[in-house]
Amino acid sequence: MRLAGVAIALICLARAPQGVPTVSLDIQARSVQPGELVLLMITTDAPASAVRVRAFDRDVPPYRSGDREWQALVGIDLDASVDTHRISVEADVDGRTGHAGYDLVVQPKRFPTRTLEVDEAFVNPPASERERIAREARELADIWNAPSPTRLWAGPFVRPVPQATNSAFGTRSVFNGQPRSPHGGADFLSPAGTPVKAPNSGRVVLARDLYYTGNSVVIDHGLGLFSFFAHLSAIDVREGDDVLTGEVLGRVGATGRVTGPHLHWTLRAGGARVDPLSLLALLGEHPDR
Numbered sequence: 001m002r003l004a005g006v007a008i009a010l011i012c013l014a015r016a017p018q019g020v021p022t023v024s025l026d027i028q029a030r031s032v033q034p035g036e037l038v039l040l041m042i043t044t045d046a047p048a049s050a051v052r053v054r055a056f057d058r059d060v061p062p063y064r065s066g067d068r069e070w071q072a073l074v075g076i077d078l079d080a081s082v083d084t085h086r087i088s089v090e091a092d093v094d095g096r097t098g099h100a101g102y103d104l105v106v107q108p109k110r111f112p113t114r115t116l117e118v119d120e121a122f123v124n125p126p127a128s129e130r131e132r133i134a135r136e137a138r139e140l141a142d143i144w145n146a147p148s149p150t151r152l153w154a155g156p157f158v159r160p161v162p163q164a165t166n167s168a169f170g171t172r173s174v175f176n177g178q179p180r181s182p183h184g185g186a187d188f189l190s191p192a193g194t195p196v197k198a199p200n201s202g203r204v205v206l207a208r209d210l211y212y213t214g215n216s217v218v219i220d221h222g223l224g225l226f227s228f229f230a231h232l233s234a235i236d237v238r239e240g241d242d243v244l245t246g247e248v249l250g251r252v253g254a255t256g257r258v259t260g261p262h263l264h265w266t267l268r269a270g271g272a273r274v275d276p277l278s279l280l281a282l283l284g285e286h287p288d289r
Helices: 127-144 276-283
Strands: 006-011 023-029 037-044 050-055 058-060 069-075 084-093 096-105 113-116 165-167 172-175 186-188 195-197 202-210 214-222 225-235 248-252 263-269 272-274
Touching (some): 023 276, 037 050, 058 069, 069 263, 069 272, 202 225, 214 248, 263 276, 272 276
Antiparallel strands (some): 006 023, 023 037, 050 058, 165 186, 202 214, 214 225
């Protein structure tokens, strides 16, 4: 069945042996394909003191959402294999541990290809810029690997700009005739100067100019969830700032490797590259849009 445009797969597990806590799972996702986000909802038969989740060979941090309810966001990376991937859950209840699992079957997805002409320096950078590019790549990797251990977001996520997207997540890009990495975010066709708003609360962990993405802002929403905004004409926040939902981060621009003004929004969930629109579909203010 479907609810607000989000596919729901309900897993009903048989009651555990006597004395062992019962753990049930409810899976929500727009689709189960590379680049999608999955919302895992966990319910125990009594309040749990701790819950552990593992998926795609990594630990996924859950968060409490009720007296006996927990949730976790599982990202299906853009390059995830089309295969069956096991989700495992453990819950500690009154000194006992209950278990649950689900086989997530990732379905194939065909991504389009786009051909763009940009400044040659952004396709074959000059030797003088290569050390900077490598350093910035390391800095971003360090950010993805050190998320806040607590949930910093609250309430529904909102669109950073009102305009529609004009470039699909996962599109295979060809710059100046040369294939490059897939498009790891969503592009919004917003005029230069449009305010860019925080999709939810969090901490600014990067706010400066980067070689490829120009003026960029990264928000740590906690528990491995990051928003990365690129190509801004101006930045209105500083690293270390705590921001609230809807707070202006900067303005749409055309800095870095671009063909014109637009907003680029990349989302990371536990290290996985996922489509920001899948987040809005699951946890957005208007999940049906």
